[in-house]
Amino acid sequence: MQEGLRKLAQDRLIWFVILGVLLFAADRWLQAREQQVIKIDLPLVEKLVAQWEGQTERRPNARELDALIEGHIREEILVREAARLGLDDDDIIIRRRLAQKVEFMMADETVKDLPNREQLRRFFDENRAEYDTPETLSWRHVFVESEAQARQVQAVLNADESDWQNKGKPFMLNRQYARQSELELSRLMGTQFALALFQETTKDWRAPVQSAFGWHVVKIDTRHAAQQAAFEPLIERVARDYQKMQRQQALAAAWAELRGRIRLNLCRLRAPQNEAGLAHGASGHFARRIIARACSGA
Amino acid sequence: MKINKKLAALGAAIAISVPQLALAGAEDRRAMFGETHLHTNLSFDAFIFGNRNGPDAAYDFAKGKAITHPLGFDMKIRVPLDFQAVTDHAAYLGMVPAMFDPESAVANHPIAAGLRNAKTAGERRAAFGGLLPYIGQQVEDDLLDMNIVRDTWAEIKASAERNNEPGKFTTFIGYEYTSSQETFENLHRNVIFKGDAPKEPFSRLVSMNPENLWRWMDSLREQGMDSIAIPHNSNGSDGYMFSDKTYDGAEIDKDYAALRMRNEPIVEVSQVKGTSETHPLQSPNDEWAAFEIMPYQIATWNDSKIDGSYVRQAYRRGLEMQAQGKGNPYKFGLISASDTHVSAGAFDEYDYWSKIGAVDGTGRLRGAVRLTWSQRLGAQIFRMQNWWRQVNTPVAQRTGWPGKNPAPGYLQMQWSSWGASGLAGVWAEENTRASIFDAMRRKETFATSGPRLKVRLFGGYGFNDKMLNDPQMVRKAYARGVSMGGDMKARLGRAPDFLLWATQDPGSAPLQRLQMVKGWIDAEGKTHEKVYDAACAGNVPVDATTNRCPDNNAKVDLKSCAYSADTGDGELKAHWQDPDYKPGENAFYYVRVLENPTCRWSTWDAIRANSKPNPSLVATIQERAWSSPIWLEH
Numbered sequence: 037m038q039e040g041l042r043k044l045a046q047d048r049l050i051w052f053v054i055l056g057v058l059l060f061a062a063d064r065w066l067q068a069r070e071q072q073v074i075k076i077d078l079p080l081v082e083k084l085v086a087q088w089e090g091q092t093e094r095r096p097n098a099r100e101l102d103a104l105i106e107g108h109i110r111e112e113i114l115v116r117e118a119a120r121l122g123l124d125d126d127d128i129i130i131r132r133r134l135a136q137k138v139e140f141m142m143a144d145e146t147v148k149d150l151p152n153r154e155q156l157r158r159f160f161d162e163n164r165a166e167y168d169t170p171e172t173l174s175w176r177h178v179f180v181e182s183e184a185q186a187r188q189v190q191a192v193l194n195a196d197e198s199d200w201q202n203k204g205k206p207f208m209l210n211r212q213y214a215r216q217s218e219l220e221l222s223r224l225m226g227t228q229f230a231l232a233l234f235q236e237t238t239k240d241w242r243a244p245v246q247s248a249f250g251w252h253v254v255k256i257d258t259r260h261a262a263q264q265a266a267f268e269p270l271i272e273r274v275a276r277d278y279q280k281m282q283r284q285q286a287l288a289a290a291w292a293e294l295r296g297r298i299r300l301n302l303c304r305l306r307a308p309q310n311e312a313g314l315a316h317g318a319s320g321h322f323a324r325r326i327i328a329r330a331c332s333g334a
Numbered sequence: 335m336k337i338n339k340k341l342a343a344l345g346a347a348i349a350i351s352v353p354q355l356a357l358a359g360a361e362d363r364r365a366m367f368g369e370t371h372l373h374t375n376l377s378f379d380a381f382i383f384g385n386r387n388g389p390d391a392a393y394d395f396a397k398g399k400a401i402t403h404p405l406g407f408d409m410k411i412r413v414p415l416d417f418q419a420v421t422d423h424a425a426y427l428g429m430v431p432a433m434f435d436p437e438s439a440v441a442n443h444p445i446a447a448g449l450r451n452a453k454t455a456g457e458r459r460a461a462f463g464g465l466l467p468y469i470g471q472q473v474e475d476d477l478l479d480m481n482i483v484r485d486t487w488a489e490i491k492a493s494a495e496r497n498n499e500p501g502k503f504t505t506f507i508g509y510e511y512t513s514s515q516e517t518f519e520n521l522h523r524n525v526i527f528k529g530d531a532p533k534e535p536f537s538r539l540v541s542m543n544p545e546n547l548w549r550w551m552d553s554l555r556e557q558g559m560d561s562i563a564i565p566h567n568s569n570g571s572d573g574y575m576f577s578d579k580t581y582d583g584a585e586i587d588k589d590y591a592a593l594r595m596r597n598e599p600i601v602e603v604s605q606v607k608g609t610s611e612t613h614p615l616q617s618p619n620d621e622w623a624a625f626e627i628m629p630y631q632i633a634t635w636n637d638s639k640i641d642g643s644y645v646r647q648a649y650r651r652g653l654e655m656q657a658q659g660k661g662n663p664y665k666f667g668l669i670s671a672s673d674t675h676v677s678a679g680a681f682d683e684y685d686y687w688s689k690i691g692a693v694d695g696t697g698r699l700r701g702a703v704r705l706t707w708s709q710r711l712g713a714q715i716f717r718m719q720n721w722w723r724q725v726n727t728p729v730a731q732r733t734g735w736p737g738k739n740p741a742p743g744y745l746q747m748q749w750s751s752w753g754a755s756g757l758a759g760v761w762a763e764e765n766t767r768a769s770i771f772d773a774m775r776r777k778e779t780f781a782t783s784g785p786r787l788k789v790r791l792f793g794g795y796g797f798n799d800k801m802l803n804d805p806q807m808v809r810k811a812y813a814r815g816v817s818m819g820g821d822m823k824a825r826l827g828r829a830p831d832f833l834l835w836a837t838q839d840p841g842s843a844p845l846q847r848l849q850m851v852k853g854w855i856d857a858e859g860k861t862h863e864k865v866y867d868a869a870c871a872g873n874v875p876v877d878a879t880t881n882r883c884p885d886n887n888a889k890v891d892l893k894s895c896a897y898s899a900d901t902g903d904g905e906l907k908a909h910w911q912d913p914d915y916k917p918g919e920n921a922f923y924y925v926r927v928l929e930n931p932t933c934r935w936s937t938w939d940a941i942r943a944n945s946k947p948n949p950s951l952v953a954t955i956q957e958r959a960w961s962s963p964i965w966l967e968h
Contacts, residue, residue, distance in 0.1 A: 128450045206835075229840075249840075249905050
């Protein structure tokens, strides 16, 4: 028996067979390791069905469900194949999408707690200028033909203004405006007119005042002093602004943190930086080539 | 007694809830300016052009805040707007941003590679060009994901609601229906909703035939959702926008006319991609007809047929059709808008950024600034690439190539023929959706080429010269006649009276002349047109034989862009009676008002870049405004 075994061991053929079996086994084992699994479970199917419903506004029938799952399997296999080939490595779409996702996350994570009254009050005090209203005027005017007529109408109105709406010429814009800031007024009537009114001190009808359109007789009814805003009535707006500010700050902080981890290695650019720049049309080809050369040398 | 109390309470409630409506009559309407055509990063093309500003940023811009151009500079409007609609392309709404999503099938689409790699202006153009055939040929089923479209649409609606401030600033929910004939013939319109909007926009992917869009709008209206569609860039429609046939080539009939007018009361006559009022070949006796002419079909170098592409001819065609018993499908009012694709309209010549972002964001890219030798070489290579691409494209889908460059030292692109324009003007009681929408529906609107010119027009009988200086002019004019956009019935064979009125933009040049444009149909059924000056700057009378103002010698210094300060008026007014009226002839009348000449954007670009201006581009511009017409009917 032992003899038989020794003989067998000495037989090259048997070693060849054993080696063959081992190789075969190893190959199967390696293949099995490469075999991947795609799991189709209830949550996945529910997700696919929900997407379908979103598109068609009805539930899929059995055949459509099969097709959905088959489609998912196909996509999954192709995506894995793409990953295996390394296609995701330098794909701009994927890079941007990932960057975008992180930005969304950063923005999402930031604002968790609602601000309390005290925080809002402090924020309001620090940003008063945003909420204060500038000086404004409520004013009326009569549009007239000439400088001379302006003086004449002025005299009439200062004696009796009851019929002011029926004096002068028709005017394309309103005859009367409430609470206009200097900026609004200058956009409406021209800067010269706005300046004249805001420097005006008399409460009577005043003339002549010139605008982009012609001559006017003007009366300022009320001069509303620049007003400091009150906190209480604006609290909702302040809360909105506060949260916006918080989000921006948190985003900036998160960004600074990330940015701080990176050291930049800047290549020297030998290409002239003119207005043409990288974005400049057809010539962009040249600019890019020059810069690429300069960078690869650095 | 009990009932009386209830009535009193009801009366009080009404008085409290709608105080302005109770007080405001037609004479209290005031001119408001707005933008009805604007693309954000949610439009497939705008995103490719580098725009990253969403709808909120677009509203910020309209309210006066600065936002960022794709090339990095600030864009800020000179005077904030009163109203605005964001109108992204419904087809592929939000799709290109979604192509950045590796989970969507869209990312693997053949065109995605071109899109994602596009960096330079040339590559962006190529990417955009690559997308067009897909949109044109309806192979897009494998590209489209309606989930993305619906989500994006919901965000657009939410942004409009967030930014609407009744009384101060009005937003409209809207979108662009980007239809065409077989290839590039522009049949685009913007759909604007009076209030709420449906769950999903009706896009070209559902139907390319605008009649189906109108039927869809009709059905929404029955459900209480009112909307209008505003066509634009008829200049690039290859004659199809105002054709004498329907989309399918059938004869137009009364039903078609009614369907169209129910849904398209106004047209966008001017925007960055040119002005569509009229063409010099159609209006040889109108010395101001050659204004911002954009001769191509949209997104191509292919010529657009003139016949059927311009507004004034459409008005004439409408009179003809009406005389033939087909109804008048072209009885529309006018507005302008920008069609910007960077979420911010460029309305001023001296602060111009065109509209497609990284593709036309500098003076050089627009052909206004001289190229360096290397840029010229690059431009030649680009031309050859384009030529090669065209040769390898089936004839029907070719986007063509430019003709000989008249100024070889400069780029010659489609956007060299564009310009800073325009604004929508409405006469409305208050700054609310309802009030502004109603003004658009009754066509009490006007269009400007950018500046805030204000225009009024009244037609009727029994107007007189004295009314011009009557403080109650507007009230009386409404009482005795109709305002722009209206119809007036001819009386007793008498020539109709008109009151024309315009004021300048305090931030722009003064006015040079106020004109009446008339078109009419004679007893033989032939139409005619004529332009009359009605008032001249400096109180100079109009020459009665030529119907023209004498030259007011307004000048522009092309070195500094300074313009004459001593000539031109702040306002022009006229009482005008039609000297050529013949009883029985139906007609339309609209006002056109011209500013003194100022520098055009191309001249500003050249001066700022210290370059010689491109001699093939017009150096100056006479900014203008157009009223909606009044139609005289017998």
